Amino acid sequence: MNKHIKNVAVIGSGIMGSGIACHFANIGVNVLLLDIVPRELNHAELAKGLTLKDKGVRNRLVNDSLAASLKAKPSPIYHQDFANRITTGNMEDDIAKVSKVDWIIEVVVERLDIKKQVFEKLEEHRTPGTLITSNTSGIPIHFMSEGRSDDFQKHFCGTHFFNPVRYLDLFEIIPGPKTLPEVLDFLNGYGEKFLGKTSVVSKDTPAFIGNRIGTFSIQSLFHTVKDMDMTVEEVDKLTGPVIGRPKSATFRTVDVVGLDTLVHVANGIHENCPDDERRDVFKLPGFIDTMMENKWYGSKTDQGFYKKVKDKEGNSEILGLDLDSMDYRPKKSTKFAVLEKTKTIDNVQDRFEVLVDDTGKAGKFYRRNFGALFAYSSNRIPEITDELYKIDDAMRAGFGWGHGPFQIWDAIGIEKGLKLIEDEDLEVAEWVNELKASGSDSFYSVKDGASYFYDIPSKSMKKVPGQDAFIILDNIRKSKEVFKNKGVVVEDLGDGILNVEFQSKMNTIGGDVLAGLNTAIDKAEKDFQGLVVGNQGANFSVGANIGMIFMMAVEQEYDELNRAIKMFQDTMMRMRYSSIPTVSAPHNMTLGGGCELSLHADKVVAAAETYIGLVEFGVGVIPGGGGSKEMAVRAQDTFRKGDVELNILQEYFLTIGMAKVSTSAYEAYDLGYLQHGKDIVVVNKDRQIATAKAHAKLMAEAGYTQPVKRTDIKVLGKQALGMFLVGTDSMEASKYISEHDRKIADKLAYVMAGGDLSEPTRVSEQYLLNLEREAFLSLCSEKKTLERIQHMLKTGKPLRN
Structure with a gap:
């Protein structure tokens, strides 16, 4: 199917509808967002003498919903300007406009009854051939298309986004009885x-793939927590980052999503899956019934498994729910000896075997949970899907x-998993025994840089589809390694391009x-054509190793510290001035030194979810790896005839001084961290390394000089210096910044002004780098800076002193 999506209509503007509308706007699509007309006036409208015929009243529900969504934190939209791509309306006055969308x-x-009424109205105006889908999370797709035209049914299916739409990548596609294969493809x-999602074609079964497995996992924990006499804090400690899951773990995640939402899905599965061998797991335990009766749904009702309150001094305190007494009490600190053992195991997959082997309470919990x-x-194969990798994709x-x-089962071992x-x-599906009998010892394997999965019908390993557009570093690291030390692995991406992966x-x-990084540049200049700096870890880089800086500063090893900072600066300048093109591929947290590296690459191929910024003020220093210099350079490069140069320089100064971090890659353009016409953004992070490689190759082949x-x-x-110093003086006088804040800001001002030169002057980058390094070193000798670094190392939070 050769189809281009330029215009989309989203019917329903609640949290999900507005979120979907925002995400289509994120990728440049024009969106028509419609909702119902209010049936009565509110107090404000009555006071103004408005009637139900006024357009503002008729669009009130959709406009209020979208406005609330755009104010939400975290934001559903990459950049507030992108909201201009969304047009709002109502289902009575504007429904005919759906004839123009794709x-x-x-x-x-x-x-179901309301959805069928909506589809009946839409079919009156829909143009034949237009895609039409439902974001239902559980209603069978075949019920919704009953009675509709043949063309409608051929172009109709479920498209289930997960909330929040911008941040969760799963996109389940559920075919109806007559959905055309080319529509699914x-x-x-x-x-x-385009949407940057992990697309998974599911079967039309209750809760589809993600919610079926995910809800079972949560419900199973609900029963386990009572059986094992555990607290909500203990479960969240064991089901969070230690096993590669979000910090919100289990109970905090339920609070965020909403207990009522989870209960709705669980009840749906229990009612509609009579043959499910674990159907009883979806029955709600007593404490959930009590919470539902009390409307303790979580964040939306300000209390769930956790509750935030103010103490007598007005400080916020988090209380946890005691599942026996059903009263809130202060959060309990939890410790498990086995978690201490895993602290030295960086690779999460290597932790699973250690966790299930534990002889204590934690080990018993993991064995029950994973078993x-x-x-x-x-046992859900082939009920919900025929391919096991789709279940893993959906859960991730x-x-x-x-x-x-x-x-996880592969990480533990098939034999050990069967023992659990x-x-x-419990009974395992027969196909697992067949896999074992075939001589296979895993569900997955890697061959020639590609992932393979055990295909049940053929009883053989098959290549996971859709990988051709990706480069998966885990799959090529061993076979394509060119160089390795404790900090990096350098891989050959092919076509003359190297990749530096931080470790x-x-x-x-x-x-x-x-x-x-220097070795990689050496090798690339000698035997290759280009260099990418990218990884597929949780974050690109959180910055320089401040622990190393702290130790050298405390020991007053200033010569050694000077050499270390100069090495950092020189390496960044090699990124800028090497004989081969360099491409940075930042994603998620790209802070401090990670930002500086990207600032000095020939090109940045950023993931849309890139939170980039120079945050050194938080530890009492200025950017010392070329960041202060680079922002001064970028400020002067934006000067145009007639500009007020001081205003532009001040804007870049404040970006550093306020430690501004972009909330998306698109916002990074506003802050000057990315540059229009040079740097690009990719929505699908899985494509990022391959895209960065393609651009490095293109620059090389185009004749890079x-x-x-x-x-x-x-x-x-x-x-400039005078203006900056007056500003910092007034900010300190008004108690907006501390004395030490002012000292750091004055040092930055000196660098970005180019010193106290008597008149505007042309200087070299090295001149500015020298000023930057001198300022950085002088701040490292300050007691208050050392206090800030130490506090950050201990708590992970900045100190204002």
Whole structure:
């Protein structure tokens, strides 16, 4: 199907509808967002003398819903300007406009009768051939299309987004009885390529794939917590980051999503899956019934499994729910000895075996949890899907799990996983025994850089589809390794392009990383054509290794610290001035030194979810790896005839001084971290390394020329410095900043002004780098800076002193 999506209509403007509308606007699609007309006036409208015929009244529901969504934190939209791509209206006055769109998405209340009424209205105006889908989370697709025209049914299916739409990647596609195969293929590709999602074609079964497995997992924990006399805090400690899942873990996640939502899905599964061998798990335990009666739904009702209150001093305190007394009490701190053992195991997959081998309470919990999950997942094939990898994809993309059930099972080992199932008196699907009998010892394998899965019908390993557009570093790391040290792995991506993958804790940049980066540039200049700096970890880089800086500063090893900072600066300048093109591929947290590296690459291929910024003020220093210099350079490069140069320089100064971090890659353009016409954004993070490689190759083949070092940077000297110093003085006087804040800001001002030169002057980059390094070193000798660094190392939070 050769189809281009330029205009989309979203019917229903609730949390999901507005979220879907915002995400289509994120990718450049024009959106028509419609909802019902209010049946009565509100107090404000009555006071103004308005009537139900006024357009503002008729569009009130849709406008209020969209406005609330755009104010939400975290935001559903990459950039507030993108909201201009959304046009609002109502189902009576504007429904005829759906005749002009390419795709209609229904997101109304989860009631079959209402959905069928909406589809009947839409069919009156829909143009034949227009895609029409429902975002239902559980109503069977075949019920919704009954009575509709043949063309409607051929172009109709379910497209289930997960909330929040921008941040959760799962996009389930559920065919109806007559859905054309080419419609499914198109939506599958569109979801992955344009929406940046993990597309999964599911079967038309209750709760589909993600919610069926995810809800079982949560419900199973609900029963386990009582059986094992555990607290909500203990369960959340064991089901969070330690096993590669979100910090919100289990109970906090339920609070965020809403207990009422979870109960709705669980009840639906229990009612509509009479043959499910674990159907009783979906019965609600007593404490959930009590919470539902009390309307303790979570964040939406200000209390759920946790409750935020104010103490006598007005400080916020989080209380936890005691599941026995059903009273709130102070949160309990929890410790498990086995979790201490896993702290030194960076690779989450390597932790699973250690966790299930634990002889304490935690080990028993994991054995029960994983045994139940493995058995249930195996028995859902072929009911909810024919391919096991789709279950893993759905759990990673829809629930934020780092690893799906079969990936965890592989990490533990098939034999050990079967033992966990046996110990729980559960039955495994027969196909798992067939896999074992075939001689296979895993559900997945890697060959020639591609992932393969065990295909049940053929009883053989088959290539996971859709990988051709991806480069998966985990799959090529061993076979394509060119160089490795403690900080990096350098891989050959093919076609003359190398990749530098950081391997340090949280991808911090220290001596090993800098040495590895220089070695990679050496190798690329000698034997290759280009260099990508990218990884597929949780974050691109949280910045320089401040622990190393702290130790050298405390020991007053200032010469050594000076050499370390100069090495950082020189390495960034090599990124800028090497003889081969360099491309940075940042994603998620790209802070401090990670930001500086991207600032110095020839091109940035950023994931849409990139939170980039120079945050060094938080630890009492200025950016010292070329960041302060670079922002001064970028400020002067934006000067145009007639500009007020001081205002532009001040804007860049405040970006650093206020430690501004973009909330998306698109916002990074506003802050000057990304540059229009040079840097690009990719919505699907899985495509990022492949896209970065393609751009490095393109630059090389187009005849890349090594840049000439710049000596033409205009600095404003005393003219700018005086303005900055007056500003910092007044901010300190008004108690907006502390004395030490002012000291840091004055140091930055000196660098970005180019010193106290008597008049605007042209200088070199090295001149500014020297000023930057001197300022950085002088701040490292300050007691208050050391206090800030130490506090950050201990707590992970900035100190204002």
